[in-house]
Amino acid sequence: MSAAAAHGVALAQPSDLREELDRGTGWAVVKGFTVSGPLEEVSRRFEHFSHQFGPVSRHGQSGTTIWKITPRQDIEHLPTFSETASEAPLHTDNSWAPHPEKYMALLVVRPADKGGDSIVFSVDEALETFGRSLVGRRAICLMRQLNYPFATPDVFETNMSKRAVTIAPIIDPSRGFRFRYDVIQAGFELLPRLATAEALWAVEVFNHFLNSWVERKANKIHLETGDILISNNHRALHARTPFTDCSRLLLRARMA
Numbered sequence: 001m002s003a004a005a006a007h008g009v010a011l012a013q014p015s016d017l018r019e020e021l022d023r024g025t026g027w028a029v030v031k032g033f034t035v036s037g038p039l040e041e042v043s044r045r046f047e048h049f050s051h052q053f054g055p056v057s058r059h060g061q062s063g064t065t066i067w068k069i070t071p072r073q074d075i076e077h078l079p080t081f082s083e084t085a086s087e088a089p090l091h092t093d094n095s096w097a098p099h100p101e102k103y104m105a106l107l108v109v110r111p112a113d114k115g116g117d118s119i120v121f122s123v124d125e126a127l128e129t130f131g132r133s134l135v136g137r138r139a140i141c142l143m144r145q146l147n148y149p150f151a152t153p154d155v156f157e158t159n160m161s162k163r164a165v166t167i168a169p170i171i172d173p174s175r176g177f178r179f180r181y182d183v184i185q186a187g188f189e190l191l192p193r194l195a196t197a198e199a200l201w202a203v204e205v206f207n208h209f210l211n212s213w214v215e216r217k218a219n220k221i222h223l224e225t226g227d228i229l230i231s232n233n234h235r236a237l238h239a240r241t242p243f244t245d246c247s248r249l250l251l252r253a254r255m256a
């Protein structure tokens with residue numbers, strides 16, 4: 001594998017990657033991972049690569065460690081971002097878990113011919129910009145103080161008769177930042193007592209800020225075959241632009 005790169009800076013050592021993830025912008029791109037050969041073999045090598053950042057978690061009821069991200073037609077549940085070709089707005093991964101994993105890695109096996117680009121932003125940068133306004137500062141306070149409900153999407157639920165909801169602040173110094181708008185909205189439906197006027201207002205203005213900020217600032221990254229996008233899931237938000245090419249295939253690992 002060739003040297004890694006984060007925002008154009010060559011990174012030769014895993015320790016440099018850690019530095020970028022934990023104290024820099026929170027994300028990096030590693031280039032040149034070999035994706036030829038049987039997919040099982042590629043998955044095995046990708047899991048080995050990912051393991052250097054921590055134990056690789058299993059994905060919900062499937063129990064799989066390496067998750068295929070590709071549009072699926074053969075599902076009966078409401079699809080989550082990794083199963084569709086639609087836009088995925090800015091979010092952190094596994095926000096519904098009691099302790100979302102610290103790191104997330106995406107390996108591109110086949111990029112979409114057009115679209116399917118990644119957008120990644122530092123949480124610190126987003127909150128610093130949001131907090132420049134009175135409205136932003138008020139919403140940040142509420143997102144620190146209030147408990148929000150994060151509902152597990154269907155595909156990751158192990159007991160559908162009792163859909164799990166994790167209750168946590170959006171900005172939590174001990175468990176990290178977490179955000180996914182649709183997951184919080186589903187949580188409000190399941191636990192309406194948490195849908196107070198203040199909680200609803202803060203999440204709406206923050207979500208509106210993120211969407212408009214992406215429109216203005218979006219730094220789209222078109223990942224190529226063999227690229228690995230790694231992010232610190234407690235320090236960076238990521239998004240994906242829509243695409244139509246159903247052969248697009250990425251592999252994902254999450255590391256605790």
Ligand SMILES: [Fe+2]
Nearest residue numbers: 081092093238
């Ligand atoms: Fe994601």
